[in-house]
Amino acid sequence: xxxxxxxxxxxxxxxxxxxxxxxxxxxxxxxxxxxxxxxxxxxxxxxxxxxxxxxxxxxxxxxxxxxxxxxxxxxxxxxxxxxxxxxxxxxxxxxxxxxxxxxxxxxxxxxxxxxxxxxxxxxxxxxxxxxxxxxxxxxxxxxxxxxxxxxxxxxxxxxxxxxxxxxxxxxxxxxxxxxxxxxxxxxxxxxxxxxxxxxxxxxxxxxxxxxxxxxxxxxxxxxxxxxxxxxxxxxxxxxxxxxxxxxxxxxxxxxxxxxxxxxxxxxxxxxxxxxxxxxxxxxxxxxxxxxxxxxxxxxxxxxxxxxxxxxxxxxxxxxxxxxxxxxxxxxxxxxxxxx
Amino acid sequence: xxxxxxxxxxxxxxxxxxxxxxxxxxxxxxxxxxxxxxxxxxxxxxxxxxxxxxxxxxxxxxxxxxxxxxxxxxxxxxxxxxxxxxxxxxxxxxxxxxxxxxxxxxxxxxxxxxxxxxxxxxxxxxxxxxxxxxxxxxxxxxxxxxxxxxxxxxxxxxxxxxxxxxxxxxxxxxxxxxxxxxxxxxxxxxxxxxxxxxxxxxxxxxxxxxxxxxxxxxxxxxxxxxxxxxxxxxxxxxxxxxxxxxxxxxxxxxxxxxxxxxxxxxxxxxxxxxxxxxxxxxxxxxxxxxxxxxxxxxxxxxxxxxxxxxxxxxxxxxxxxxxxxxxxxxxxxxxxxxx
Numbered sequence: 001x002x003x004x005x006x007x008x009x010x011x012x013x014x015x016x017x018x019x020x021x022x023x024x025x026x027x028x029x030x031x032x033x034x035x036x037x038x039x040x041x042x043x044x045x046x047x048x049x050x051x052x053x054x055x056x057x058x059x060x061x062x063x064x065x066x067x068x069x070x071x072x073x074x075x076x077x078x079x080x081x082x083x084x085x086x087x088x089x090x091x092x093x094x095x096x097x098x099x100x101x102x103x104x105x106x107x108x109x110x111x112x113x114x115x116x117x118x119x120x121x122x123x124x125x126x127x128x129x130x131x132x133x134x135x136x137x138x139x140x141x142x143x144x145x146x147x148x149x150x151x152x153x154x155x156x157x158x159x160x161x162x163x164x165x166x167x168x169x170x171x172x173x174x175x176x177x178x179x180x181x182x183x184x185x186x187x188x189x190x191x192x193x194x195x196x197x198x199x200x201x202x203x204x205x206x207x208x209x210x211x212x213x214x215x216x217x218x219x220x221x222x223x224x225x226x227x228x229x230x231x232x233x234x235x236x237x238x239x240x241x242x243x244x245x246x247x248x249x250x251x252x253x254x255x256x257x258x259x260x261x262x263x264x265x266x267x268x269x270x271x272x273x274x275x276x277x278x279x280x281x282x283x284x285x286x287x288x289x290x291x292x293x294x295x296x297x298x299x300x301x302x303x304x305x306x307x308x309x310x311x312x313x314x315x316x317x318x319x320x321x322x323x324x325x326x327x328x329x330x331x332x333x334x335x336x337x338x339x
Numbered sequence: 340x341x342x343x344x345x346x347x348x349x350x351x352x353x354x355x356x357x358x359x360x361x362x363x364x365x366x367x368x369x370x371x372x373x374x375x376x377x378x379x380x381x382x383x384x385x386x387x388x389x390x391x392x393x394x395x396x397x398x399x400x401x402x403x404x405x406x407x408x409x410x411x412x413x414x415x416x417x418x419x420x421x422x423x424x425x426x427x428x429x430x431x432x433x434x435x436x437x438x439x440x441x442x443x444x445x446x447x448x449x450x451x452x453x454x455x456x457x458x459x460x461x462x463x464x465x466x467x468x469x470x471x472x473x474x475x476x477x478x479x480x481x482x483x484x485x486x487x488x489x490x491x492x493x494x495x496x497x498x499x500x501x502x503x504x505x506x507x508x509x510x511x512x513x514x515x516x517x518x519x520x521x522x523x524x525x526x527x528x529x530x531x532x533x534x535x536x537x538x539x540x541x542x543x544x545x546x547x548x549x550x551x552x553x554x555x556x557x558x559x560x561x562x563x564x565x566x567x568x569x570x571x572x573x574x575x576x577x578x579x580x581x582x583x584x585x586x587x588x589x590x591x592x593x594x595x596x597x598x599x600x601x602x603x604x605x606x607x608x609x610x611x612x613x614x615x616x617x618x619x620x621x622x623x624x625x626x627x628x629x630x631x632x633x634x635x636x637x638x639x640x641x642x643x644x645x646x647x648x649x650x651x652x653x654x655x656x657x658x659x660x661x662x663x664x665x666x667x668x669x670x671x672x673x674x675x676x677x678x
Binding site for chain 2: 088092096100107129139140141142143144145146147150151153154157158160161164165241242286
């Protein structure tokens, strides 16, 4: 399997790359090469197969990013929600013109007689609206309430059409809000969902811009990466024209997340300060907090773990690296998930 | 009202222009200027207001096409279904990049303090699928089975987002298959729906590529133009984030259309030859033949006339001009709708 990750230096891209390097396989087949492409050159990776690291502009995607013989492309390159809202041109350029460039790269492969690569695309819960009362089925229309979601939904249409035309074999996953993100706050409007768990675990105060009873449709990095890997290997024959999948996320309120935090690290939620932010609330407010996926379970996408397990997984996978990355001292409350 | 028609030299564009020239008003307000833009310069038009005719590429839309002070833009410029299927680059360029150019033109107006113009966009039944058994509600997802439909659905998303951002005030009409088109067959896969009525009325043989019991969701040019004019003037305050409207078309089978033809011109349907065409059937086959719109009637879109009235309207409005345009002699069977 020759594999490309566009956005290979990003949060989920790195996690998938590390999985491939660790196991040497994808969907039970041996990985034979991995190409990581991002705006900045992705970090080195030790793997049992050649790893090519490329830096560049997705809109001017070099042929080497999706070379002849590519079997799987993870298309994770994107401008995220708050940034796409703040900079319309940049969001449109990366999220739409970038997707066109992926289509064109795959067209070149297939026009030269190559097999259409599986393209796994990360769409988003942000492509839906409906607000706190919504409970969406697989048949729900995408009526986005932000530019990021509109661009993701439009890109899904373009990639589904490219699939129908035989340029690629598309699977689009509409990821829930992924938490807990390691590192620092980013420009996603949903950044606070991670911060209210991550920052207290680092011993730091953080701000909560929405009410405690605000509900959200979330997933862990572990589940997101697992679903993306599953999407890369599943039998796509049953998908037909409809290439979009709502994976089985978790619906939680802020209060439930903070209760989970206190269960794992008693008292930690006292570091979360209520500071309403109408600009953030305006972006995340319309995102539906609940879906009832039926297609994803049928296609073998694994159910989501509990909120407490999600928090424990962050501590196991990412807390130490996040602390080191941010130059924070090791304190009394970092002894582990039961500390 | 300063009005622009992009695709102003096309079938529906010309009809709207002629209505404006004849009445001098749009939605009860005086029309003060009309700008017609198309790939080729639209024909002259005598009107009680200045008419500017421009030729150019929609992707490089000149500022004069949507000048400061524009109140209404009809965005009808498109590469149609069979052509977009045959030439992926051209379809994507005109149907998507062209729409981006319209967004950018309206952004310039509003960034200079201008009012967001009403943009009336022609989306299409081809943005849906479901096949002969489908009966779609207003909430039906757009799962296109052709590039034209995919590009129209993606453009709807881009225009709805531009509306949300305040660049324009968008109303997208998902037009049924518009018949009877005057003139000659065009590159739409749905061209035969018009030809099986128009050609026999001209005394000419024509080919039917689908079975007689094939059903379609259609509308007349009169209804389409009426709906587009209504969309230009309606109160858009109730639309919210969802700017797409399924207008109240007519669901008919080929057999019903041919019975209507024979009712108006006895024996005319004998000129229709059954010549199955799998390529055409593959494009039009997935288009749903029936919708149950509830939003459009609430918003005041007029119900559709009967199939017989549709055929009579073609004879009244377009038959003589079509005959002259194609250099056909006036024969015995052209005495009028009851001849």
